Amino acid sequence: MKMPEKIEPAMFAPCGMNCLVCYKHCYHKRPCAGCLNSDLGKPEHCRKCKIKDCAKEQNLTYCFECPSYPCRQIKLLEKSYNTRYYASLIENSRIVHKQGLTEFLDKQREKYTCPECGGIISIHDGECSECQHKVW
Template structure:
């Protein structure tokens, strides 16, 4: 899957702070999921059963960063996992969005995760381009 030439759709920003556009599920499948805030069609089981997504819906929020309990235990646990496994901070993503806005965040994500060789999407999970399979150094 190629990175879109235009902007990344802002609906791809998940409540927890991940950009769903750079998720391995979105990058590698012919029928990618439409992001956390859309339907569960095409999502892996762990995303369909996500307690964070359920919590945000229950509280009628769009993003965890809007919650008075942020960061909660669920976010802190996910943050720890993403820091360790992918060298990425979902809380830093959310803070950037809070300070600079979602549109600027998505512009920066597009720059960071577009393969310079072919324009494919570099997955946050394995650092591999969806098109040419080039690995990005983390």
């Protein structure tokens, strides 16, 4: 899958994840439309996401809008992403909150575009979805 010219705002999940760089999105035959859209095409763990459901129940778009942020669920996910992928979803959310979603997604586009072919580099395995070039 090639990196689009512009990342759609719906690809920024309530938890702080850029769904476009998720390996399930990159390699799925029918990519999902992001956590803020329908569950069509989503893997099971995304359809049953407690974080997404919690934000929806509280009428929030993003978890950082919640007075309890970061909650236990976010902290657990953050620990996992810090350890496994050297990424911070809390930092992503902080940037969106302070600088805006457009600026954040523009930086994500630069960071996760394959320098070899313009494909999407997965945050989960550092591999391009198009040419399988390993970036990290």
